[in-house]
Amino acid sequence: MAEKPSIHGLVADFDSPDKLMDAIKAARKAGYSKMEAYTPFPIHGIDDAMGAKPSILGYLVLCGSATGLTIAVLLQWWTGAVDYPLVIAGKPYFALEPSIPIMFELTVLLSAFVAVFGMFGLNGLPKLYHPIFNYSGHKAITDDRFVLVIEASDREFDATGTRDFLAAQGADKLELIEA
Amino acid sequence: MAELSHAQEMKERLTPSLTSGHPSYHDVTEAVSIISEVKTHRNWYIALAITTSITGIMGLMLAYLVATGVGVWGNNGPVGWGWDITNFVFWIGIGHAGTLISAILFLFRQKWRTSINRFAEAMTLFAVACAGIYPAVHIGRPWRAYWLFPIPNEFLSMWQNFRSPLLWDVFAVSTYATVSALFWYVGLIPDLATFRDRATTKGKQLAYGVASLGWRGSATHWKNYEKAYMILAGLSTPLVLSVHTIVSFDFAVSILPGWHTTIFPPYFVAGAIFSGFAMVVTLMVIVRWIYKVEHLVTMTHLENMNKVILATGTIVGYAYATEFFTAWYSGNPYESYVFFVSRATGPYAWAYWSMISCNVISPQFFWFKKLRTSLPFMFVISIIVNIGMWFERFVIIATSLHRDYLPASWGYFRPTFVDILTFFGTFGLFLTLFVFFTRFLPIIAISEVKGMMAQTHHEEHFLDEAVAASEGKQPVGAAH
Numbered sequence: 001m002a003e004k005p006s007i008h009g010l011v012a013d014f015d016s017p018d019k020l021m022d023a024i025k026a027a028r029k030a031g032y033s034k035m036e037a038y039t040p041f042p043i044h045g046i047d048d049a050m051g052a053k054p055s056i057l058g059y060l061v062l063c064g065s066a067t068g069l070t071i072a073v074l075l076q077w078w079t080g081a082v083d084y085p086l087v088i089a090g091k092p093y094f095a096l097e098p099s100i101p102i103m104f105e106l107t108v109l110l111s112a113f114v115a116v117f118g119m120f121g122l123n124g125l126p127k128l129y130h131p132i133f134n135y136s137g138h139k140a141i142t143d144d145r146f147v148l149v150i151e152a153s154d155r156e157f158d159a160t161g162t163r164d165f166l167a168a169q170g171a172d173k174l175e176l177i178e179a
Numbered sequence: 180m181a182e183l184s185h186a187q188e189m190k191e192r193l194t195p196s197l198t199s200g201h202p203s204y205h206d207v208t209e210a211v212s213i214i215s216e217v218k219t220h221r222n223w224y225i226a227l228a229i230t231t232s233i234t235g236i237m238g239l240m241l242a243y244l245v246a247t248g249v250g251v252w253g254n255n256g257p258v259g260w261g262w263d264i265t266n267f268v269f270w271i272g273i274g275h276a277g278t279l280i281s282a283i284l285f286l287f288r289q290k291w292r293t294s295i296n297r298f299a300e301a302m303t304l305f306a307v308a309c310a311g312i313y314p315a316v317h318i319g320r321p322w323r324a325y326w327l328f329p330i331p332n333e334f335l336s337m338w339q340n341f342r343s344p345l346l347w348d349v350f351a352v353s354t355y356a357t358v359s360a361l362f363w364y365v366g367l368i369p370d371l372a373t374f375r376d377r378a379t380t381k382g383k384q385l386a387y388g389v390a391s392l393g394w395r396g397s398a399t400h401w402k403n404y405e406k407a408y409m410i411l412a413g414l415s416t417p418l419v420l421s422v423h424t425i426v427s428f429d430f431a432v433s434i435l436p437g438w439h440t441t442i443f444p445p446y447f448v449a450g451a452i453f454s455g456f457a458m459v460v461t462l463m464v465i466v467r468w469i470y471k472v473e474h475l476v477t478m479t480h481l482e483n484m485n486k487v488i489l490a491t492g493t494i495v496g497y498a499y500a501t502e503f504f505t506a507w508y509s510g511n512p513y514e515s516y517v518f519f520v521s522r523a524t525g526p527y528a529w530a531y532w533s534m535i536s537c538n539v540i541s542p543q544f545f546w547f548k549k550l551r552t553s554l555p556f557m558f559v560i561s562i563i564v565n566i567g568m569w570f571e572r573f574v575i576i577a578t579s580l581h582r583d584y585l586p587a588s589w590g591y592f593r594p595t596f597v598d599i600l601t602f603f604g605t606f607g608l609f610l611t612l613f614v615f616f617t618r619f620l621p622i623i624a625i626s627e628v629k630g631m632m633a634q635t636h637h638e639e640h641f642l643d644e645a646v647a648a649s650e651g652k653q654p655v656g657a658a659h
Binding site for chain 2: 017
């Protein structure tokens, strides 16, 4: 690791969600596209302001639901009517009505697994390292600070120009962070 | 659970910001984090010693049961289901309020749920853990408990009976436990990251760091997180209703008079919410007092919960009346016998009328604002309600079974000391888990409370507005 560490981006630290939102809107207007915001709680409308696409998690969960439902039907039908048919109280080997509770439960179970682990996957969790943790004030992000990072890979990025731009947005603190 | 002398230390750190009713984001972080950050108090160890001793009694009783057989319980013909199923349904029911608060009130955008949902979800998990013990041990050979699931193995040369409500129950309860745990954990991640960032020792940094999975609160994180949270709330809502519905199928799908009734699913769900909210009130009154979080868990929260107790208690009372009407109107002598003799006037009348007094009469006091906003009064009522709900399950089970069609096989259920001490011990387990929870985890959802504050735009008016909004006087945000 003898190479000079590269720069991940420029951090601008704000004290309120409103200032962060204004800065994001201004940055988009100024032509920046590679940015990320870090906040202590979800901020309404931030995805639209950043031009982020809606989460695809819902579609993944739908696949999970379908899988759960299919497993439940096949499991009950195959075990009860194919592999080991057993007459119990004269009931049919397989019927839809008594199968509904387990169809429901397995649908919910697999959907929930996909919702949680899909979210982990989309968010890249668990993660041991991320450049934002190089920011000297990163610990306050989970408390009460609202941070905007304009990444160095942005075409518009320019160490001094971007710094002046973010300072003008009312950031309390500006810092270059290593990748 | 007492850490009273912490009060002073906390008060010093919080004054005047929280006590004056104008908290900032940082104040919320402080208020919740400090509970886990102050030096462990002697009283905490005392509380832990007491609760683990009670859990130990349960452990001994279960060991005795496993070593000897289920004959150590009072279950015997004709009452083949005794305290085991009663206690199982009792604990599962308590869990329901947690899911209701975390999922259903979330979907209905009930802002007041925010400061109690974490706590209520924890209660769900711990109650389900207590409930889970009973089905695991009542099968007689707990080491074969995996036979309940369709796991191919060399000993059981057949499949489970998927046409049986008891197997539906296995799936319902295990799904419920799993989904509740996932929901709870997802909600915890951002707050665990807060704890990680405030950690002062290497050990804490590592523990909270691992548990928070490297959460960094980026907009992308929150986007997927909020979606996942919404989906989990949407899944948990029908799930919680299905769990007690399926638990009620254990009874309703049988052909026994007193059990074979279509009113059971809604009646069981209402009863579960009723008992669960009562348990949340019991615990919340204690926690507010010990941890001084009155400004996050306000009287409005407690009053709203008492209103839910009143509503569901009335529904439960209506269900009891309907059962009697149906028994009479059906003209079925066996059905009528169960209600008019076995329950209301027979040898179990004492249990039946205890149930009526606790469940139907006691919540009616909450019509009066003065009573539903009185801490000592609501504390007592919430405990009475849970006693009543335990009696409800016992009455349903014992009265329906104790008199068979053949008078020669009539009997009367008496619990043994093993029954009693095992049940007592489950409270130890429940409280032990709580003692650990309140010590090491954020007991209030920090990021959610902050998000709620931000929604009101002006932090200064957060508390006033939360109160006004939940009372329906004005929409949030209108005060500016």
